Amino acid sequence: MRKLTLASFALTAAALFSQAAHADQLADIKQRGTLVCGTLGTAEPFSYPNPQTRETQGYDVDFCAAVAKALGVKLELKLISVPARIPELLQGRVDVLAANLGWTPERAQQIAFSDSYFVSNQMAAARRADKLKTPADLSGKRVAAAKGSTSEAGARKHIPNVQTVSFEDTPSIFLALQQGKVDGVVISELTLVAWKKDAEASAVPIDVLQPALFAEPWGIGMRKGETALISKVNEVLAGMEKSGEAQKIFDKYLGTGTKFNLHRTFKIEPIKG
Amino acid sequence: MQPLDFSILLRDDAPQMLVNGITLMLELTGFAWLLAMVLGTLLALVRMGRSKLAEGAVGAWVEYHQNVPMLVQIFLWYFGIATLLPSGLQMWMNRHGGEFIFATIAIGLASSAYMSEGLRGGIRAIPPSQIEAVRALGLNYLQAFRHVVFPQAFRIALPTLINHTVLLFKNTSLAMTIGVAEMMYATREIESRSFKTIEIYLLATAVYLGISLLIMAGGSLAERRLRVATR
Amino acid sequence: MGEIATILHDYGLLLLVGQYPSGALGGLALTFILAVLGLALAFPLSVLLALARVSPYPILYWPATALVYVMRGLPLIMLIFWVYFFLPVLLGRPVSGFSTLLATLVIYEAAYLAEIVRAGIESLPRGQMEAARSVGLTYMQAMRKVVLPQAIYNMTPAMLSQFVSTIKETSLGYVISVNELTFAANQVNSTLLTKPFPVFVILASIYFVLCFSLTQLARQLEKRVARRRAGIVRGAAAPAALPQIAAIAE
Numbered sequence: 001m002r003k004l005t006l007a008s009f010a011l012t013a014a015a016l017f018s019q020a021a022h023a024d025q026l027a028d029i030k031q032r033g034t035l036v037c038g039t040l041g042t043a044e045p046f047s048y049p050n051p052q053t054r055e056t057q058g059y060d061v062d063f064c065a066a067v068a069k070a071l072g073v074k075l076e077l078k079l080i081s082v083p084a085r086i087p088e089l090l091q092g093r094v095d096v097l098a099a100n101l102g103w104t105p106e107r108a109q110q111i112a113f114s115d116s117y118f119v120s121n122q123m124a125a126a127r128r129a130d131k132l133k134t135p136a137d138l139s140g141k142r143v144a145a146a147k148g149s150t151s152e153a154g155a156r157k158h159i160p161n162v163q164t165v166s167f168e169d170t171p172s173i174f175l176a177l178q179q180g181k182v183d184g185v186v187i188s189e190l191t192l193v194a195w196k197k198d199a200e201a202s203a204v205p206i207d208v209l210q211p212a213l214f215a216e217p218w219g220i221g222m223r224k225g226e227t228a229l230i231s232k233v234n235e236v237l238a239g240m241e242k243s244g245e246a247q248k249i250f251d252k253y254l255g256t257g258t259k260f261n262l263h264r265t266f267k268i269e270p271i272k273g
Numbered sequence: 274m275q276p277l278d279f280s281i282l283l284r285d286d287a288p289q290m291l292v293n294g295i296t297l298m299l300e301l302t303g304f305a306w307l308l309a310m311v312l313g314t315l316l317a318l319v320r321m322g323r324s325k326l327a328e329g330a331v332g333a334w335v336e337y338h339q340n341v342p343m344l345v346q347i348f349l350w351y352f353g354i355a356t357l358l359p360s361g362l363q364m365w366m367n368r369h370g371g372e373f374i375f376a377t378i379a380i381g382l383a384s385s386a387y388m389s390e391g392l393r394g395g396i397r398a399i400p401p402s403q404i405e406a407v408r409a410l411g412l413n414y415l416q417a418f419r420h421v422v423f424p425q426a427f428r429i430a431l432p433t434l435i436n437h438t439v440l441l442f443k444n445t446s447l448a449m450t451i452g453v454a455e456m457m458y459a460t461r462e463i464e465s466r467s468f469k470t471i472e473i474y475l476l477a478t479a480v481y482l483g484i485s486l487l488i489m490a491g492g493s494l495a496e497r498r499l500r501v502a503t504r
Numbered sequence: 505m506g507e508i509a510t511i512l513h514d515y516g517l518l519l520l521v522g523q524y525p526s527g528a529l530g531g532l533a534l535t536f537i538l539a540v541l542g543l544a545l546a547f548p549l550s551v552l553l554a555l556a557r558v559s560p561y562p563i564l565y566w567p568a569t570a571l572v573y574v575m576r577g578l579p580l581i582m583l584i585f586w587v588y589f590f591l592p593v594l595l596g597r598p599v600s601g602f603s604t605l606l607a608t609l610v611i612y613e614a615a616y617l618a619e620i621v622r623a624g625i626e627s628l629p630r631g632q633m634e635a636a637r638s639v640g641l642t643y644m645q646a647m648r649k650v651v652l653p654q655a656i657y658n659m660t661p662a663m664l665s666q667f668v669s670t671i672k673e674t675s676l677g678y679v680i681s682v683n684e685l686t687f688a689a690n691q692v693n694s695t696l697l698t699k700p701f702p703v704f705v706i707l708a709s710i711y712f713v714l715c716f717s718l719t720q721l722a723r724q725l726e727k728r729v730a731r732r733r734a735g736i737v738r739g740a741a742a743p744a745a746l747p748q749i750a751a752i753a754e
Contacts, residue, residue, distance in 0.1 A: 041683075042694040049691055054518045055527060077527065080601075081681035091592040093600055110468075144452070148465040165452040166462065168679055171693040175352045175700050176452070180367040202698045340715035341708045342672035345686060349708055353701040439576065446579035450679070457581060470589050477582060485577030 026071075026228040029095055034074045037064035038094035038221075041079035042170055044194055045253040045260070046100055059253045060098035063117055063220070063237075066245065067096070070236040081169060082146040086110055089221050096233070097221030100188065102150040103271045112226070113219030114233045117246065119266040121189040121212040122154050125196070128205045130183065135159050135209050141183035144173045150216055155186040158213050178204045186213060193260050217271045234270075241268040281469045282476060294459030295480065301377055301445045301455060306438060308381030313388025317426075318418065320393055331389070338386035343379070343444050350379040351451045376448035380441060387437045395430030396422060428499045435492030439485050446481070456480060507702045515692045519710065522683050530683035532710060538602070538677070538684065539670040542609030543617075543663075549610065550617030551656075555647065557622050568618070575615030581676055584608045588680050601682040605674070613670055620662045624655030658733065661726035668715045668722070675711070685710065 029035050039047040039060050046060040056077050068075035080088050085099050089111055102120060103113050124135040124143070132138065140161045145152035147166035155164050165182055167173050174195055176182045192208055199206045220237075222230055240246040250264045251257075281287065316334065319327050338346070351372060355363060366374055399422055407417045427434075449458035460477040464470050522530015529537070556568035575583070587608045592599045599607075628651060636646035656663075675686040689707040693700055 042691055044695070048695065049518060049523070051514060051695070054523050056523060078600075079528075079681060079683055079687075081679070084601075084681050087588070088601075091599070093592070147461065165454075166458075167452055168450055169690055169694070171690050171700075172352070172451070175693070178698070179352070179356055180364055181351075181371055181452070182367075198698065336716060336719075337712065340668070340672075340712045340719060342675040342686070342711055344675045344678065345704065345708050345711060348686075349704040353704040356701055443577075443579040446581050447676075449581075457579070460582075461585075474582075474586060474589070478578060478586070481579055481582060482574060482577040486573065489573075489577075 024228055025095065025223065025226045026232055029073055029229070030071060032073070034076045035064070035068040035071060036076045036078055036093075036095045037061075037068070038078050038080045038085060038088050038097045038099050039064065040082065040099045041077075043100055043191060045190070045258070047098070059118070059249060060100070062249045062252070063240075064096065064098040066240055066249075067220070067233055067236050070239075071232070082149050085221070089223060092223075095222075096229075099221070100218065101221045102188075102216035102218055104150050104153065106153075107150075110224075112222045112224045112230050113271055114222065114230065115237050115268050115270045116217035116219055116266070117237055117268055118218040120216045120218055122151055122186060122214050122216055123189050123192050123212050124155070124159070124184050124186050124209040125177070125192055125206050126184040126209060127177065127180070128207045132184070132207070132209060134211070135184075135186075135213055137209065138162055138184040142181075143184040143186055144176045144182040145186045146170060146173060151186040151188070154213050154216075159186075177206065178202070184209070188216070190254065190260065193262070197259055217266075219271055237268050277472055277475075278469060279472050279476075281467045281472055282463070285466075287463050287467070290454070290459040290462060291456075291476070293454055294456040297373070297453060297455040298445050301373065301380070301448060301453065302442045304377045305381035305384065305441055305445070308377065309384035309388050309437075309441060310434075312382065312385035313392060314423075316385060316389035317392035317396060320389070321396060321418070321422075335386040335390060338383045339390075343383055344447050344450065346383055347376060347379045347447055347451060351375040372448070372451045372453050376445070376451060376453050380444050380448070383444070384437055384441045387440075388434060391430040391433035391437065392426055394433065395426030395428070398429050399425050431492065431496050431499065435489065435495075438492070439488050442485060442488060443481070507699060508706060511692065511696070511699065511702055511706060515695075518692065519685060519688050519706070522688055528683065531688040532685045532714075534602075534682070535671060535674045535684045536714075538606060538609065538674045538682075539667060542606055542613055542670050542674075543667050545606070545610045546613035546617055549614035550621055551652065553614060553618035554621035554625060557618060558625055572615045572618055575612050580608070580612055580673055581679065583612060584676055584680060587611075601677065601680045604680060605677045605682050609670060609673060612673070613666065616666055616669075617663065620659050620666060621652075621655060623662075624659035625651055627658065628654055658729055661722045661729060664718060664722035664725060668718050671715055671718075672711065 039056065039058075041047050041049065041056050043058070043060075045058050047056060047058040049055070050057050056079065061077065064077070065075050078088070078094050080094070080099065082100075085097055085101060086107065088094050089097050097111075100120075101107075101113075102122075103116070107113075124138060126132040126138065135158060138159050140163075142163045142165055143155050143159065144165050144167060145155050147168055149166075152164055152166050155162055165176070167176065170187070170191065173185050173187065177185045178199065189208075189212070196206055196208065220233055222233065237246070240249075246268055247264060254260045254262045255264070282291065316331050320331050322328075341349075355366070355371065355375060358366075363371075403421060404417055407421045408414075412420065445455060446457040448455055449461065452458070454462075456477060460473050463473045467473070519531045521533045522528060524530065524533070553568045553572065556564040557572065559565055584605065588601075588604050591604055591607055632650055632654070633646055636650040637643070641649065674682075674684050677684045678686040678690065681687065686707065689703055693703050696703065
């Protein structure tokens with residue numbers, strides 16, 4: 001009993017008194033030998049578990065892997081939730097964010113964005129049975145979005161009189177629409193396309209409302225002031241655009257042959273705004 | 274650290290969200306508590322009886338609700354069981370605050386298991402000779418329960434019941450995960466819109482602590498009032 | 505039913521151990537580790553708190569009492585968000601979701617365990633302490649060698665019940681994206697999309713099997729402890745569980 005108590009005390013003390021402080025992040029990462037990349041893990045095809053190996057894979061993951069490779073370090077993925085993205089980065093728990101992170105002026109005040117490696121259209125969707133046509137049709141109705149996301153802010157901004165209901169994760173949002181708990185959702189086009197396909201086969205097909213609510217460039221999130229890391233990441237991205245690797249990643253997860261069947265309409269370029 | 278700026282709580286939507294949040298939290302607590310007490314009493318009553326089947330059913334009910342996390346129960350009700358209902362009923366619920374209804378049901382039923390166990394402990398503490406004596410005087414089973422057993426059992430079980438009432442109140446904070454715009458949900462919304470974490474967290478903490486302590490103090494008062502001088 | 509079998513077959517491993525070995529440990533394994541570590545680290549803290557709660561010195565009594573009442577009055581999810589926000593600020597360095605949840609559980613459980621240990625101490629006859637003191641032991645020695653060991657032994661069933669509560673509380677790690685069992689189940693949901701009911705039935709069942717077995721173990725332990733306390737007298741009725749224990753344990 002005494003040894004157990006002493007051991008417990010020692011463990012508690014050790015856990016509390018670990019060291020702090022870091023200087024330039026890029027140097028830190030290289031010295032540490034790993035790049036900790038925050039990603040969602042629940043957003044196909046950007047970051048989702050491979051059904052066989054249960055490894056997290058996807059568009060976001062591949063971009064992070066490319067950055068890690070260019071830095072000559074190992075990639076370490078950290079699964080985080082949508083509202084936790086920016087806090088996790090700001091508190092230093094991840095080095096970079098490759099997590100469906102859309103640019104907004106408020107976010108740009110808190111963190112630094114790399115050049116856009118993906119451009120996402122934010123769409124509204126509703127059940128086919130309700131026969132809605134445009135996002136404005138959702139005025140006065142209940143619309144689901146992820147807590148703390150640009151979709152939620154966008155819904156409030158662009159749909160008059162809307163009542164947003166925010167959930168902690170994407171599966172809850174889908175379930176809410178399918179089960180009639182909300183009348184619409186606002187979510188990225190990508191997530192929507194995959195889900196629409198699945199929903200076609202189910203009892204509750206959904207339709208995407210036109211036009212798009214707004215277009216959102218996504219960037220790799222990094223802490224402000226880490227100039228060395230930011231320019232290095234942009235350098236890697238530019239190289240990937242030039243070499244065609246960026247196009248390859250797009251085609252692998254989103255192009256013809258995948259269930260999304262999309263064409264790449266953007267290039268990697270600095271985010272304006 | 275920046276100085277605290279509580280004015281953020283008075284701007285934009287914040288006051289409205291907070292008022293709604295507190296109202297919903299209290300309503301959720303009230304309805305769930307009623308459900309838990311009524312059902313808990315019924316279950317304790319059933320368990321007093323002689324039917325082995327009823328005893329087993331209640332036992333299973335209690336075991337299930339005590340061994341599955343509250344969050345999982347809420348999900349199971351709102352996203353799972355809800356889909357098994359006839360679609361007409363589902364649509365009606367969706368128009369009329371379905372998430373509130375399911376949160377109430379989930380939290381109320383879970384608490385009913387604990388309340389019934391508490392009452393059962395109280396009932397067991399009463400000497401059977403009392404019930405025999407009362408029956409001998411001509412009262413039937415139900416009358417015996419109402420006039421003799423339940424008042425005493427309730428008094429004995431009061432500390433447990435108060436404890437589980439506080440837990441029920443705390444559990445309402447989990448309803449935020451299914452979109453009930455109660456206090457915790459409002460807190461997180463205000464946090465994500467204003468980035469003023471400490472201020473809103475302090476307010477929420479004060480509200481939760483205040484009401485919990487109120488319930489506990491009320492319980493102590495009730496205990497003292499009901500205490501009968503025993504030798 | 506067939507759906508449940510398919511889901512278990514396809515995603516069972518994800519639910520049990522998360523991404524391991526091609527990634528971090530998660531799922532049920534992580535849930536269990538969190539609960540065990542949480543309670544183990546909380547235990548020494550809880551003993552200290554319990555001693556402070558029975559101490560006659562106001563400087564020890566009031567802070568300990570305040571802490572216990574705050575933990576009893578605050579929803580766990582609110583505490584999680586507090587620790588999530590404050591711990592990295594306090595330590596001046598990054599803290600993982602796992603560590604955040606662990607720290608939260610340690611504080612929360614320490615308060616509840618302290619009440620259990622305190623009930624154990626107070627349920628012992630005063631004669632124990634008096635006898636110990638009269639043989640020349642100091643208060644602390646008497647506590648350490650005579651009172652606490654008995655108190656803790658007597659409260660082992662209640663502590664096991666608290667362990668079951670801790671397991672259930674780990675499910676809240678879902679909101680700060682700790683990859684425990686509930687989070688893993690939602691990952692499965694995001695892939696399957698249209699089968700929430702079977703997934704949640706599986707989720708509830710896994711928790712049920714684990715917690716129910718431990719609860720049954722606690723009940724067996726309680727019988728054994730009660731027999732010990734009643735003395736080894738044949739046919740002696742085991743004393744009914746104290747109302748204090750029932751009131752504290754969930």
